[in-house]
Amino acid sequence: MTFSEQLTNWYLPNKRDLPWRNTQDPYKIWLSEIILQQTRIEQGLSYYYTFVEKYPTVADLAAAELDAVLKDWEGLGYYSRARNLHFTANSVMDSLNGKFPNSYEELLKLKGVGTYTAAAISSFASKEKRAVVDGNVYRVLGRLYNIEDPIDANPGKKRYQEIADDLISDKYPDLHNQAIMEFGATHCTKHKPKCETCIFQKQCLAFQKNTIDSRPVKKKKNKIQNRYLNFYHIADQNNFLIQQRTDKGIWFQLYQLPLHESLDKRGFDNHIPNLELLGDFEIFSIHPDRNLIHLLSHQKLHIRFWKIEVKELKKIEQHQLVSLADPVAKAFPKPISEFLQNQLKPKLFQK
DNA sequence: AAGCCGGGGTT
DNA sequence: AACCCAGGCTT
Numbered sequence: 001m002t003f004s005e006q007l008t009n010w011y012l013p014n015k016r017d018l019p020w021r022n023t024q025d026p027y028k029i030w031l032s033e034i035i036l037q038q039t040r041i042e043q044g045l046s047y048y049y050t051f052v053e054k055y056p057t058v059a060d061l062a063a064a065e066l067d068a069v070l071k072d073w074e075g076l077g078y079y080s081r082a083r084n085l086h087f088t089a090n091s092v093m094d095s096l097n098g099k100f101p102n103s104y105e106e107l108l109k110l111k112g113v114g115t116y117t118a119a120a121i122s123s124f125a126s127k128e129k130r131a132v133v134d135g136n137v138y139r140v141l142g143r144l145y146n147i148e149d150p151i152d153a154n155p156g157k158k159r160y161q162e163i164a165d166d167l168i169s170d171k172y173p174d175l176h177n178q179a180i181m182e183f184g185a186t187h188c189t190k191h192k193p194k195c196e197t198c199i200f201q202k203q204c205l206a207f208q209k210n211t212i213d214s215r216p217v218k219k220k221k222n223k224i225q226n227r228y229l230n231f232y233h234i235a236d237q238n239n240f241l242i243q244q245r246t247d248k249g250i251w252f253q254l255y256q257l258p259l260h261e262s263l264d265k266r267g268f269d270n271h272i273p274n275l276e277l278l279g280d281f282e283i284f285s286i287h288p289d290r291n292l293i294h295l296l297s298h299q300k301l302h303i304r305f306w307k308i309e310v311k312e313l314k315k316i317e318q319h320q321l322v323s324l325a326d327p328v329a330k331a332f333p334k335p336i337s338e339f340l341q342n343q344l345k346p347k348l349f350q351k
Numbered sequence: 352a353a354g355c356c357g358g359g360g361t362t
Numbered sequence: 363a364a365c366c367c368a369g370g371c372t373t
Contacts, residue, residue, distance in 0.1 A: 036368045043359065043367085077357025080371075114370045134368045154352075181368055190366065191362065220353080221364090250356070296357055297366095334358065355372075361365085 004169035004176045010199055011179030014186070019048060021178065026102040026125035027058045033117045034081050041185070047076055058100050061089035070254060070331035079254060084112030102126040120177060129173040131164035136184025142216030143188060146205035150219040228268035228302045231257040231336065233289070233343070234281070236313040239321045242330065250296065255330040258319065265302070273306050282311035294335045305339055
């Protein structure tokens with residue numbers, strides 16, 4: 001029995017029932033794959049339901065405003081995925097007559113679709129023989145073959161892809177791809193893999209050599225940068241101010257409260273808002289509200305919110321007025337949306 | 352090749 | 363605190 005046959009024999013009785021496994025519509029499979037990039041299935045599931053419900057076809061997605069798509073993506077992270085999603089929906093409408101591609105080569109041309117996603121969609125939607133290599137596959141193959149090449153360097157990536165290409169089934173590439181990822185996600189897990197009951201135990205080189213916990217190999221460690229952000233909640237009795245982020249970097253094109261970024265911890269500790277930069281408001285009060293630390297994969301954000309009450313708010317350049325009663329019309333980064341949600345709650349229930 | 356891009360879960 | 367998650371893009 002081939003490896004692929006063993007694998008799919010394990011998969012069929014052990015697979016989870018996931019909604020994107022019950023369709024061959026390349027558009028819906030594409031939605032699921034973009035949502036699930038670097039994202040756990042449990043986290044992405046509700047977003048998938050939202051998107052197939054609100055945008056059942058690629059035409060619906062293309063017709064939506066980018067701001068609306070970003071709003072539906074709010075909280076999921078890696079927001080370039082949402083921008084590329086919207087861009088690609090429009091390019092499919094304009095250049096492909098609204099017919100979503102299902103071949104590897106055509107999919108690879110789409111913005112936001114790389115080798116993994118093109119292999120996944122083409123195998124699931126049209127049974128093209130293209131082997132997926134994602135985090136699960138790196139782990140499963142890294143252990144089976146006890147591979148020492150790092151997965152984050154080109155030689156290793158090439159070798160893993162070659163092995164995956166060699167193992168995939170001719171007749172059931174779709175099942176094979178689903179199976180190897182499911183096996184990595186639920187059986188050959190990073191922590192406490194179920195080696196005792198593993199069907200591949202006898203052929204697993206890492207199990208024989210006792211290197212399970214150090215496979216796959218990765219060389220890079222990410223360092224994190226400290227940043228110090230002051231957000232101003234500037235409000236009169238009815239409205240407050242927001243602005244759109246236009247600088248390249250984190251949270252591009254999302255909305256936020258007016259921001260002053262301190263250069264270092266000392267500047268942050270000594271910072272006091274200077275509203276002259278924003279306009280001539282009659283100020284009733286300024287005081288610091290809450291402090292928090294928000295962790296990104298590569299940055300540690302030290303955040304202080306300031307509450308600033310003014311007599312009468314005016315619209316100023318590069319900013320928008322938003323009703324205090326309805327603060328969530330735009331997409332905000334997680335810490336901002338959380339702060340705004342808190343503002344809505346009655347003070348009785350605040351800590 | 353290396354760095355950038357989120358938020359959340361697990362150990 | 364470190365690592366990872368159905369990765370891809372930019373430099």
